[in-house]
């Protein structure tokens with residue numbers, strides 16, 4: 001836009017310029033633009049948009065008008081841009097429309113995608129290998145194709161590239177198309193289409209045309225959307241509608257459901273007038289392989305509704321994701337909750353422990369990855385998400401999602417479960433699950449109808465419409481109040497295909513074909529029959545000619561059973577088909593095998609109705625044996641697992657006891673250690689005390705000894721002193737005596753007493 005602005009502004013000038021001068025300027029500009037435009041194809045240029053826009057302006061408006069536009073409208077006002085998120089339908093419509101644009105053929109930048117089926121396959125703008133076949137070279141391709149009947153030809157479809165702006169001419173307007181991703185981290189694709197226009201009519205026209213083309217393609221198919229972990233719906237698959245007649249249920253059930261759903265879709269006003277939320281829920285419960293998913297598929301086709309599937313056992317499902325998803329379903333659609341019981345198992349598990357955790361993993365993965373042949377399971381995971389188990393779905397979360405304020409109105413809610421006993425009674429509240437239908441194993445009546453459906457009849461021209469109009473379904477009017485159009489009051493209905501119901505119909509089914517028994521293999525409603533009606537029996541190819549001259553190498557003759565083998569059954573006349581169907585049904589025990597199991601058996605005998613009818617007894621015995629064996633093996637496995645579990649438990653208990661014992665011993669040891677430490681401490685203190693007291697004693701002793709010694713010394717000294725005194729006295733006395741009596745001899749005696757002897761005796 002800046003480029004456009006910079007181009008225009010100097011030439012056009014301000015609003016106050018003269019219009020004549022401006023007109024001249026625009027003439028010059030127009031000439032320049034036209035010159036620039038000619039050598040370039042405008043359909044594939046990017047970055048030249050300002051030029052193409054001006055060219056467009058010049059060619060569609062008078063000059064003063066262009067002046068008015070360029071001077072009055074800010075550049076942003078030129079472009080009207082509409083954004084289409086891949087989460088919304090228009091994205092798919094427009095992508096299909098874009099893929100058909102011839103511009104891609106000349107575009108320098110485009111992306112291709114392949115679709116083996118689904119919308120857009122027959123796009124005029126797609127191509128296959130044949131588009132590159134050199135017409136001058138003789139080709140064998142078409143002959144080869146005959147050898148591969150039913151081969152899916154992969155078509156390549158052009159799409160706009162990411163983050164590139166493409167320019168497309170549409171109804172006199174240049175459109176700028178850009179495919180990008182949202183920047184909010186979700187990675188969601190967004191298609192942006194801009195156009196220069198004064199109103200958004202052209203964009204509306206474009207969307208409507210894209211929708212029309214899309215719907216024209218979708219008329220024979222139903223679209224299937226799967227919930228993703230971000231709470232968004234992703235288109236996953238597009239399937240051929242399944243004819244109602246291909247579903248074999250006991251009389252009245254299909255009709256009841258179909259009438260009820262039709263009736264509901266017509267009753268919006270009735271609900272609004274009574275202030276009742278415009279919602280209706282159907283719970284299909286019962287054994288696996290009994291046709292629950294198939295019936296939903298067929299109803300969706302009949303009512304031209306898309307199916308939105310959530311598997312409640314998915315590892316990522318949570319209360320908030322489910323609420324978000326419920327709020328995002330369109331008003332008219334079928335919302336299918338698979339494995340409804342999973343929510344209840346989880347809820348009770350969360351409340352009561354975690355033992356079911358392992359169980360949960362199985363179905364969760366199935367929910368994400370299984371691509372069942374007929375069920376809605378599985379889905380294309382566009383981004384290959386690696387999901388951790390963050391499932392926090394609770395019962396209250398589920399119930400809120402079903403009828404909370406955010407829940408969409410006008411949708412038909414179907415829920416399936418194989419375990420009715422695990423569901424919470426809260427589900428039966430009106431508006432949640434209004435109609436409950438039980439699916440049982442195949443009755444004899446169903447077996448017969450299945451056989452009739454399976455093998456082609458010579459009376460294949462009877463259409464489903466004719467069949468339905470000529471013979472009302474027995475029991476279709478009984479038991480369901482809301483099926484008779486006028487009264488669309490919501491009601492809780494419990495349907496079960498009781499054996500008595502089916503057995504009465506068996507009696508009549510042979511002579512007068514019951515209505516809901518699909519009339520002999522009729523390709524109902526103009527749709528394709530289940531299996532090709534025209535037998536394409538395998539004929540032996542002419543044997544290779546090499547070696548024909550050499551008799552020694554002639555190949556062995558083709559064996560009889562190979563020659564006679566066929567891959568499709570020849571159409572049977574009604575009487576033969578009836579007899580065989582009856583025989584087949586006679587051989588099938590009542591409600592012992594699922595319809596899916598019977599279908600599997602018939603598939604094995606697809607080309608041999610007689611063998612199928614005659615061999616059913618053996619098959620039943622073999623099946624029973626196999627079931628018995630499987631049951632035994634299962635029991636053995638379970639017993640083994642139980643024993644192992646017990647052992648593990650015992651071991652764990654022993655280990656626990658050992659651990660406790662060890663802990664106890666360690667505690668005791670610790671106590672002893674502490675005691676010992678205390679004792680050692682006491683001993684040490686005692687010893688130290690002893691040492692101290694001994695020291696004191698020794699010191700005392702020493703003191704005493706010293707005192708004693710001192711005393712002795714003092715005593716000795718005293719003694720010495722005493723002796724000295726005595727000696728002195730004696731000397732004095734002697735001297736006195738000498739003086740007194742001149743005795744020289746006495747003086748000598750005194751002198752002879754040794755001083756040392758005196759001292760010693762004093763010490764001792």
Ligand SMILES: Nc1ncnc2c1ncn2[C@@H]1O[C@H](COP(=O)(O)OP(=O)(O)OP(=O)(O)O)[C@@H](O)[C@H]1O
Nearest residue numbers: 246247248288289290291292293294374375595596
């Ligand atoms: N009543 C039926 N009429 C026609 N085909 C049936 C019927 N029941 C089962 N089948 C066939 O058996 C296969 C499995 O059927 P389907 O998936 O509808 O069973 P289901 O009850 O939904 O099983 P699950 O509970 O395991 O999902 C399909 O190929 C379907 O064509």
